[in-house]
Amino acid sequence: MARLANRDFEILETSGQRYLEWRVDAKAYLKSLSLDHIIVEGGAPTPLEQAKALVYLKHHIHEELKSEYILVEDPKELWDNLKDRFEHLQRIIAPRAQHEWSVLRFQDFASVREYNSAVLRITSQLKLCGEPVSERAMIEKTLSTMHANNVVQQEQYRERRCEKFCDLIAILLVAEQNNQILLSIHNQRPVGTSAAAVETNATRGGKRWNKRGGNSNWNGQFKNKGNGERNDNGSGRGRGRGRGRQNWRPNRGRRGRNSQQRTQEKCFKCGIQGHWANECRTAKHLVDLYVASTKGQGRRGETNLVTETPPLPNLDVADYLMEDISNA
Structure with missing residues (x-):
């Protein structure tokens, strides 16, 4: 039971x-x-x-x-x-299976496995209906319905002269797997590059800045490409002139000024703002005209305002007294 x-x-x-x-x-x-x-x-x-x-x-x-x-x-x-x-x-299944077999194409399937499953299903139905499909017809259906871009591969598969449909499917499965491997290798990096891209991390010129108590101390180390090596304290060892202790100080010249100060100052040669005299590229005749226009303006004499007042008249006290109204 x-x-x-x-x-x-x-x-x-x-x-x-x-x-x-x-x-x-x-x-x-x-x-x-x-x-x-x-x-x-x-x-x-x-x-x-x-x-x-x-x-x-x-x-x-x-x-x-x-x-x-x-x-x-x-x-x-x-x-x-x-x-x-x-x-x-x-009598119902046979016409439907015949139609599916007539429109079946290898290029309509995304993979060889899907195509193989469809072929075996259709041929099994035809065989049950008393219309078996030969191995040669299955092979010819596969090769003749490949994409037009695969003409060379089609001729190569014909040269194999496979006697069974399963042998052709095995060859197609291996070729499909190899194509997927080639595509994965091709997509790893762009065409024309000899090596994969190296990972790059952003740095501040190889220096590290730490703030301690409000003061900025430079703790980075670097190697001098000259005759010797030195660290942040200026001390180093090497060959030739690079040996000994050196005091390292940053450049505090005009190159260290900020861009705002640079744009506000005028050039001493041409009088134009935006650059300094050591970077001036103004034509010589324009520079000469500017210098000629500024001559005599460097020193100016002191000027005092003097006003002349007329002499005051001699007046007596009587001049300031009013006349008697009664006499009038």
Whole structure:
């Protein structure tokens, strides 16, 4: 009973959509039990073999089909009834499979594995319908439907003269895998570069600056490319003139000024803002004109404002007294 609970292949549905596949599976299963002679003419099975085959056949059909053929006690009769009921499906499946085979092209599939699966499915349906496809026809279908850009590969595969379709598929699978490896190597770096790009980290001129107590101390070390080597303290060892202790100080000339001060100051030669005299590129005749215009403007004499006042008249006290009104 435990064995009957498990099915060895798919059951036959009431629509009979997969009847051809079910018939092949049922025949192979009965053959494994040495009961295949029951479903052929003139088999002469024993009653025990008939009962066992009938149980297995009804166990692999749908419940509705089982109820329709519940009175059938001969497995050969049940086999023939199912064949008469669903044999017409061959006339439906065959045209569809023929159409799929006619429009099948190798270039329409993304991989060789997908194409191989489609070919085997279509040829199996045609074979069940009594229209088998030869190995040579399968090979020619594959080679003749390749992409137009693969003409050279097509001729190379023809030179192999494969006798079986599986041999051609094996060659195509190997070629597909090799192409994927070549593409992965090609995409690792651009064309024309001899080596992969080296990882680069941004630095501040090879120097490290640490702030301690508000003072900036330079803690970086560098190697002098001259005759000797020295560190941040100026001390170093080397050959020739590079030996000894040297005091290193940053350049504090005009090159160390910021850009704002540079743009505000005027050139001493031409009087134009934006550059200094040591970087002046103004034409000589313009410089001469500027110098001539500035002559006599360097020193100016002191100028005092002097105003002359007229002499004051001599006035007496009587001049400031008002005349008597009564005399008037």
